[in-house]
């Protein structure tokens with residue numbers, strides 16, 4: 001990674017939380033704000049990190065790049081800790097949050113969990129939202145998630161990208177799975193990132209990507225290569241997505257009795273769609289056992305004994 005053109009400003013604190021919890025960006029100022037809140041499993045730690053950084057100030061605002069369970073799983077706990085906090089979500093998600101429509105919010109389809117929270121404010125592409133000491137532009141970021149947004153601070157050219165761009169590789173293209181969107185939308189989002197010319201990109205997972213030295217260019221090239229591969233071999237995307245969903249679930253639970261694990265697999269509608277996209281010629285149980293799970297056990301990504309499935313870490 002090259003030297004940054006300038007360091008991240010001191011009023012922004014970035015908490016890199018690994019893979020189960022997304023990165024949290026704390027924007028300090030008169031009305032401190034947090035962008036993305038991590039996974040429900042780590043909610044107490046998220047509250048502690050924010051409380052420590054705020055030094056007695058209340059958290060005033062919460063904003064979300066998108067509502068996957070690893071980006072909004074700490075919101076309920078933060079709202080409980082600071083009841084006056086105001087919460088922003090991408091505009092189309094606002095009614096789904098109000099009604100807590102788990103199917104529309106994707107937790108239902110993926111079989112994931114997220115504590116119910118409230119939201120009263122919409123992030124609309126083309127508008128600006130005040131978070132901490134800075135005004136952030138809202139840009140649409142379809143691809144990984146159809147409703148996701150980018151938050152861009154133009155004075156210091158800092159982009160909070162959610163899962164629209166990582167340093168290495170790309171996330172699952174969820175709209176491709178349910179047929180609501182395709183890989184093209186992701187390419188349009190990469191173009192939007194390029195057009196903004198950020199000096200810093202803070203991704204939803206992993207280290208910040210700095211323009212100086214070519215890391216941003218490299219990340220964009222890598223993402224494009226991966227998307228071209230998926231475009232040419234969509235079945236490979238389905239297999240990748242199935243493994244991601246299973247690994248994610250096991251990072252949450254750590255270990256599950258085999259019967260519960262099988263029940264979760266059978267009950268996650270997204271996996272049924274992925275089976276059809278990858279190997280509809282195989283019976284669903286055989287596909288899961290021989291094609292999806294067997295290599296994960298072989299590589300130690302997951303471990304199994306007679307009665308349990310465990311996270312392989």
Ligand SMILES: [Zn+2]
Pocket residue numbers: 066068071144145163171
């Ligand atoms: Zn996501």
